Amino acid sequence: MEVVIVPDAKAGGELIAEAMAALVRRKPDALLGVATGSTPLPIYEALAAKVAAGAVDASRARICQLDEYVGLPVGHPESYRSVVLREVVEPLGLSEASFMGPDGSAEDVQAACEAYDKALAEAGGVDLQLLGIGTDGHIGFNEPCSSLASRTRIKTLTEQTRVDNARFFDGDIEQVPHHVITQGIGTILEARHLVLLATGEGKADAVAATVEGPVASVVPASALQLHPHATVVVDEAAASKLKLADYFRHTYANKPSWQGL
Ligand code: F6R
Numbered sequence: 730m731e732v733v734i735v736p737d738a739k740a741g742g743e744l745i746a747e748a749m750a751a752l753v754r755r756k757p758d759a760l761l762g763v764a765t766g767s768t769p770l771p772i773y774e775a776l777a778a779k780v781a782a783g784a785v786d787a788s789r790a791r792i793c794q795l796d797e798y799v800g801l802p803v804g805h806p807e808s809y810r811s812v813v814l815r816e817v818v819e820p821l822g823l824s825e826a827s828f829m830g831p832d833g834s835a836e837d838v839q840a841a842c843e844a845y846d847k848a849l850a851e852a853g854g855v856d857l858q859l860l861g862i863g864t865d866g867h868i869g870f871n872e873p874c875s876s877l878a879s880r881t882r883i884k885t886l887t888e889q890t891r892v893d894n895a896r897f898f899d900g901d902i903e904q905v906p907h908h909v910i911t912q913g914i915g916t917i918l919e920a921r922h923l924v925l926l927a928t929g930e931g932k933a934d935a936v937a938a939t940v941e942g943p944v945a946s947v948v949p950a951s952a953l954q955l956h957p958h959a960t961v962v963v964d965e966a967a968a969s970k971l972k973l974a975d976y977f978r979h980t981y982a983n984k985p986s987w988q989g990l
Pocket of ligand 1: 864868870
């Protein structure tokens with residue numbers, strides 16, 4: 730795995746946005762998997778700025794969602810569909826038709842999960858999947874001890890994740906759904922390139938366990954070690970517990986091998 734240490738979140742956003750722009754220049758109809766939460770926002774801002782400046786034509790790009798809350802009313806501003814439409818699809822000037830995600834309001838949730846995995850495969854697979862990481866090491870909403878071979882399915886959020894996400898629901902944990910649909914770890918590993926961004930000291934333990942710990946379902950993000958093309962971009966604070974930080978700085982900081990790939 731490539732570990733790129735950047736000075737701050739803005740630099741990480743810019744670096745990843747440029748990698749996404751390079752992909753779209755090479756493959757205009759690339760399927761870009763996006764994550765929600767706070768961490769990827771600098772990526773979306775930087776990518777939208779490139780589109781607005783004419784540095785990349787993203788008009789044929791396709792967007793797909795990583796996960797979704799179960800049970801929020803359709804159109805709820807914090808449903809991940811709403812968030813991705815607001816933060817990614819609209820700023821890039823794309824239409825809703827270019828966007829796909831799991832149906833968190835389906836009556837038959839299991840069927841909706843299977844339909845989503847099938848739709849991703851039929852769309853040709855995800856070219857680049859952005860990931861954040863939970864303080865407990867989750868990716869998507871694959872909480873600790875999720876099967877490393879899991880497919881898209883319903884999961885129960887841990888109390889920690891609900892506490893972490895309460896800030897999106899007026900700080901009221903009672904409003905945070907208990908259940909989500911998430912791409913499974915096996916599903917995520919099928920994307921051609923995985924790019925995880927982690928910023929802030931609160932992610933330092935999870936990053937160290939992901940990068941330098943053993944592959945173990947108790948740290949779901951450690952599954953990235955199994956992927957042939959996984960890039961972890963971290964700011965100095967999130968890198969602060971990496972024993973190999975200097976090696977990563979020396980190897981990847983100036984010219985990450987994944988740029989322009
Ligand atoms: C969101 C997602 C989650 C978040 C993670 C970190 O789609 O899949 O794994 O990436 O919870 O969230 P933030 O970035 O808000 O710290």
